[in-house]
Amino acid sequence: MGLNIWQAQAMSLFVFAGAVQLSALGLFGAGASFSAMLTSSLVISARHLLYSADMRQHILQLPTKWRLSLGFLLTDEMYALSVAHTQKTGAFDRHYALISGFTFYALWNLATCVGIILGSQAGDLTTLGLEFAIAATFIALVVPYVKTHPVVACVLTSAIMMFVLTYYAINQALLLATASGMIVGFILDTQHEQRQRNHTKKASL
Amino acid sequence: MTIWLTIIAMALVTFSVRYVFLARSIPIRINDTMKRFLKFSAPAVLTALTVPIIFFPEGEVYLSTTNPFILGAIVAISLSLTRLPTIWVLLISMASFVAFQWLL
Numbered sequence: 295m296g297l298n299i300w301q302a303q304a305m306s307l308f309v310f311a312g313a314v315q316l317s318a319l320g321l322f323g324a325g326a327s328f329s330a331m332l333t334s335s336l337v338i339s340a341r342h343l344l345y346s347a348d349m350r351q352h353i354l355q356l357p358t359k360w361r362l363s364l365g366f367l368l369t370d371e372m373y374a375l376s377v378a379h380t381q382k383t384g385a386f387d388r389h390y391a392l393i394s395g396f397t398f399y400a401l402w403n404l405a406t407c408v409g410i411i412l413g414s415q416a417g418d419l420t421t422l423g424l425e426f427a428i429a430a431t432f433i434a435l436v437v438p439y440v441k442t443h444p445v446v447a448c449v450l451t452s453a454i455m456m457f458v459l460t461y462y463a464i465n466q467a468l469l470l471a472t473a474s475g476m477i478v479g480f481i482l483d484t485q486h487e488q489r490q491r492n493h494t495k496k497a498s499l
Numbered sequence: 500m501t502i503w504l505t506i507i508a509m510a511l512v513t514f515s516v517r518y519v520f521l522a523r524s525i526p527i528r529i530n531d532t533m534k535r536f537l538k539f540s541a542p543a544v545l546t547a548l549t550v551p552i553i554f555f556p557e558g559e560v561y562l563s564t565t566n567p568f569i570l571g572a573i574v575a576i577s578l579s580l581t582r583l584p585t586i587w588v589l590l591i592s593m594a595s596f597v598a599f600q601w602l603l
Contacts, residue, residue, distance in 0.1 A: 301502055308510035317548055318509065322502065331505050335512045338544050342513070344537035346520040347529035353521045365518035370541070422556070426568060426596045427589070429552040430575045432545040434588050437579035439542040452543040456550040461560055468547050475543030480536045487535075 297322055299410050306406040310366070310399060314338045316428045317468075337469050345373040352386035360388060367395025370435070444486060448479025565603045571596035 297305070297319070305315045314335045321331055345368055353364055372395035380386045413424075439445050452475025459467035519525060529537075553568040554560060561568070575592035583591075 297502065301506060304503075304506055305509075309506060309513050310510075311513040313545065313548060314509065314513055322505075328501065328505055328508070332508055332512060335509045336516070338548070339513045339516045341537065341540035341544065342516040343519065343529070344534060344540065346517050347534065347537075350520040350528075354523065361521045361523075362518070365521045366514060368517040422600070423593070423597065425552050425556070426571055427593055429549045429568065429572060430589050430592045430596075432549045433572060433575040433592075434579050434585050436542050436545045436549070437576060445539070445542055448539045449542050449546045452546040453550050456547040457554060460551050460555055467551075468544070471547040471550075472540070472543045475546065476536060476539040479539035479543065483535055483539075 299414065302410050303403070303406055306403045309335075310402065311335075311339055311369070312402070313432070316431075333466065334468050337472055341370075342368060345370075349373070349376070352380070352388075356388060360392075364388070364391055364395065367392065367399055369395065369398055371398050442483075442486075444479045444482040447482050448475040451475045451478040567596055567599035567603060570599045 305318065309315055309318075317334060317338060318331060321334065326334075346365070349364070349368065353361055356364070372391060375394045376386070376391045379390050436449065440449055452471050455474045456467060456471035459471055464470070520527075520529065549572070553566075553572045554562065556566065556568050563569075571592055574595045575588060578588040578591060579585075
């Protein structure tokens with residue numbers, strides 16, 4: 295059960311989430327259940343909760359049409375650009391956020407369209423190449439995060455858990471591996487924070 | 500039909516997680532502890548998505564120095580550690596993947 299070209303384009307037009315779409319391609323191919331598809335979409339896109347919570351201070355007072363549009367366009371890239379711009383200029387610029395968000399939307403849909411046209415001609419040979427391209431993209435996104443000990447521990451836990459769970463074909467491997475990585479990272483981060491707080495307390499005495 | 504329904508449901512999920520804290524009707528605020536926890540979401544989930552592609556390329560575990568996915572991933576990780584722009588990291592690691600596939 296694969297996607298036809300209209301369904302593939304509709305994913306980019308409406309779902310508009312790279313990691314969710316790429317993993318969904320695999321899940322559709324494997325004939326995963328409706329609930330499995332939704333759980334994995336939720337797990338993969340949960341990081342947007344953080345962006346949404348962080349943007350709340352700037353966006354909540356805007357009119358509904360702005361809140362809906364900026365919400366729809368809130369991607370990793372738009373968030374990163376908007377935060378950088380806000381830091382540089384000292385104020386949140388809704389037009390900057392909208393334009394950068396929409397640029398990524400247009401580019402992503404254009405790339406999908408080109409991919410569909412090329413993919414329909416190249417056939418099966420490209421499947422493995424596409425799989426690797428997905429993995430390489432995720433790697434390029436993760437590595438810059440890996441700067442502190444808690445993130446190193448988080449990434450290693452998630453990787454080892456995912457390996458073991460996939461090896462034993464355990465259900466909800468993605469959810470379990472992600473949750474363990476997050477919990478380990480969070481615990482170490484909490485300890486680090488506490489140590490720092492004790493440190494400043496001692497220093498001020 | 501099921502596919503279309505799944506796509507619509509997925510669109511609702513991805514929109515909801517983005518919009519939830521931008522909605523006025525939602526009075527909850529997310530505290531700093533929750534923010535610290537969510538900070539680990541992106542690295543954890545992206546790693547978990549990468550592992551099966553690299554180590555289980557055709558559904559079966561493939562732990563070997565001739566697995567082009569593992570070799571390509573090593574290239575991608577090494578290049579990501581440099582200051583090379585992301586687009587070059589992707590292009591070079593994909594080219595090396597194709598080369599490994601062809602050579603091994």
